[in-house]
Amino acid sequence: MPATILEVRDLRTYFHTDEGITKAVDGISYDVREGETSALVGESGCGKSVSALSLVRLVPYPGRIMGGQVLFNGEDLLQVPEAKMRKIRGKHIAMVFQEPMTSLNPVMNIGEQIAEPLKAHLKMDEKAARRRVIELLNLVGIPDGDRRYRDYPHQFSGGMRQRVVIAMALSCNPSILIADEPTTALDVTIQAQILDMMTGLARQFNTALILITHNFGIVARYADRINVMRAGKIVESDSADSIFAEPQHPYTQALLKCVPRLETG
Amino acid sequence: MNDHLIEVRNLKMYFPILSGVLLPRKVGEIKAVDDVSFFIRRGETLGLVGESGSGKSTLGLCLLQLYRPTAGEVLYQGRNLGQIRGGDLRRARRKMQMIFQDPYGSLNPRMTAAGIITEPLQIHRLMPRRAYRKRVEELLTLVGLSPGQANRYPHEFSAGERQRIGMARALAVDPEFIVCDEPVSALDVCVQAQILQLLADLQSRLNLTYLFIAHDLAVVGSMSNRIAVMYLGRIIELGSREHVLRRAVHPYTRALLAAIPVPDRAIEKARKRAGHPVDVPSALRSPTGCGFRPNCPEADASCRNTAPTLEMVEPEHWVACWKAQ
Numbered sequence: 032m033p034a035t036i037l038e039v040r041d042l043r044t045y046f047h048t049d050e051g052i053t054k055a056v057d058g059i060s061y062d063v064r065e066g067e068t069s070a071l072v073g074e075s076g077c078g079k080s081v082s083a084l085s086l087v088r089l090v091p092y093p094g095r096i097m098g099g100q101v102l103f104n105g106e107d108l109l110q111v112p113e114a115k116m117r118k119i120r121g122k123h124i125a126m127v128f129q130e131p132m133t134s135l136n137p138v139m140n141i142g143e144q145i146a147e148p149l150k151a152h153l154k155m156d157e158k159a160a161r162r163r164v165i166e167l168l169n170l171v172g173i174p175d176g177d178r179r180y181r182d183y184p185h186q187f188s189g190g191m192r193q194r195v196v197i198a199m200a201l202s203c204n205p206s207i208l209i210a211d212e213p214t215t216a217l218d219v220t221i222q223a224q225i226l227d228m229m230t231g232l233a234r235q236f237n238t239a240l241i242l243i244t245h246n247f248g249i250v251a252r253y254a255d256r257i258n259v260m261r262a263g264k265i266v267e268s269d270s271a272d273s274i275f276a277e278p279q280h281p282y283t284q285a286l287l288k289c290v291p292r293l294e295t296g
Numbered sequence: 297m298n299d300h301l302i303e304v305r306n307l308k309m310y311f312p313i314l315s316g317v318l319l320p321r322k323v324g325e326i327k328a329v330d331d332v333s334f335f336i337r338r339g340e341t342l343g344l345v346g347e348s349g350s351g352k353s354t355l356g357l358c359l360l361q362l363y364r365p366t367a368g369e370v371l372y373q374g375r376n377l378g379q380i381r382g383g384d385l386r387r388a389r390r391k392m393q394m395i396f397q398d399p400y401g402s403l404n405p406r407m408t409a410a411g412i413i414t415e416p417l418q419i420h421r422l423m424p425r426r427a428y429r430k431r432v433e434e435l436l437t438l439v440g441l442s443p444g445q446a447n448r449y450p451h452e453f454s455a456g457e458r459q460r461i462g463m464a465r466a467l468a469v470d471p472e473f474i475v476c477d478e479p480v481s482a483l484d485v486c487v488q489a490q491i492l493q494l495l496a497d498l499q500s501r502l503n504l505t506y507l508f509i510a511h512d513l514a515v516v517g518s519m520s521n522r523i524a525v526m527y528l529g530r531i532i533e534l535g536s537r538e539h540v541l542r543r544a545v546h547p548y549t550r551a552l553l554a555a556i557p558v559p560d561r562a563i564e565k566a567r568k569r570a571g572h573p574v575d576v577p578s579a580l581r582s583p584t585g586c587g588f589r590p591n592c593p594e595a596d597a598s599c600r601n602t603a604p605t606l607e608m609v610e611p612e613h614w615v616a617c618w619k620a621q
Contacts, residue, residue: 248558289486289488
């Protein structure tokens with residue numbers, strides 16, 4: 032049984048608005064083990080994205096983390112100073128978001144963007160960073176890295192941009208990669224390639240992957256563990272095999288029943 | 297007189313690309329729909345599947361003459377829609393309606409649900425004003441909403457409820473044919489299931505014919521009698537639901553099927569990975585010959601010359617692929 036590297040305990044994130052308090056994340060707890068792919072699945076508004084942002088303390092105003100613990104290698108990330116948090120984000124815990132165009136700086140070439148975390152976290156010099164960037168581009172399926180280094184995000188398709196973002200995220204070999212609906216904006220055939228690539232690399236580098244999605248097909252294909260979220264709480268948490276074989280919670284059962292099945296036979 | 301409610305013949309929809317500010321000249325074209333022919337039988341649901349750039353949405357708009365096709369014909373009950381204008385076209389259009397993808401963009405935010413639903417009644421002058429209220433109540437009930445909500449504004453409804461309002465609007469004029477353009481893509485899984493159920497119920501109650509456009513083969517499969525698969529402006533496979541989902545012939549259809557993860561653990565574990573990488577095609581620079589050639593594991597020299605046409609591979613099952621013959 033691989034070691035537990037992340038323990039989320041009773042995490043609560045509330046949004047304080049003029050109309051009242053929205054309990055986006057209302058006391059969730061789960062574990063992430065080394066190298067494991069866990070899926071955080073739920074419908075829109077259940078709080079899965081906010082919970083992921085809470086792990087790395089990137090919750091936008093008017094949201095605030097109200098309580099709980101996020102123990103990373105024994106240390107509570109909710110208590111460490113921001114300076115320390117900045118050293119963890121991008122280096123030990125990385126994130127990939129849904130919209131590749133807004134995650135990439137449109138006025139910087141992609142090589143420089145991938146090199147940024149390498150220089151900032153690993154203190155690499157220009158030459159070493161460039162070599163590593165080309166290596167990473169190869170890993171994520173963008174050949175010709177030497178030539179494409181100087182290209183800008185708008186010169187890539189959606190799927191390719193997401194590969195660039197994944198290259199950035201994996202650049203410093205993080206122990207955890209959080210992917211929030213990384214392929215929802217992409218076509219089905221591209222989606223399959225991106226997810227295959229991302230999970231393949233995670234396995235290769237023993238990176239734990241927290242996959243946030245509403246798509247049960249993706250969960251069935253890639254996840255080892257599943258956490259089902261609803262209205263800010265986790266209603267069921269188990270291995271993927273168990274949940275698909277025998278979902279316990281009525282909400283999980285209802286969700287699974289609603290998914291249209293492709294009977295390809 | 298056959299039972300073909302809609303017939304499409306050699307439909308083309310090309311969009312010019314213009315360059316230059318003072319004197320724009322055409323420097324290229326986007327062949328959004330590139331020579332498409334098919335029919336839809338009265339009462340059936342034809343599913344239209346494709347990814348971005350396939351032309352499926354454009355095709356739907358061409359059927360309703362919201363785009364006037366560049367070439368080819370759209371026949372409604374044998375009548376060529378391209379040859380009629382003005383009042384005649386408006387009367388024909390009463391029979392053909394559309395439901396849109398975006399529950400937020402497809403409803404006028406400044407109109408109440410009642411206003412949205414009565415607008416088509418006003419345009420088609422179908423009944424006196426005093427009859428509107430009852431009709432709105434009928435329609436809201438038909439789509440599963442409460443008549444008491446008639447005077448609410450779109451922002452007061454959920455996404456699924458807005459789609460229902462869109463459906464009520466489409467049904468207001470008693471159409472025969474509805475183009476459903478990705479009607480559930482923007483909805484959560486459980487709401488999706490409800491809306492699909494509603495669409496199916498309405499179809500049998502009101503004897504409707506649907507063109508169901510989606511990129512999700514599972515959704516299309518659950519709703520359609522027959523399925524057409526589009527790639528780069530062309531239909532590359534057309535057959536019954538069984539043909540396309542269980543006996544797909546075209547390499548693109550097979551790639552699409554393999555790429556879709558199924559919410560079934562046992563099946564997913566047993567599946568072999570989708571092998572060949574597929575890149576998103578550009579309708580701006582489509583390859584010569586078969587459009588799928590650059591991404592096709594089975595392509596060879598013969599695929600470079602002419603684009604394949606739809607040929608029958610078994611009764612009622614058509615494929616456009618040189619390798620399938």
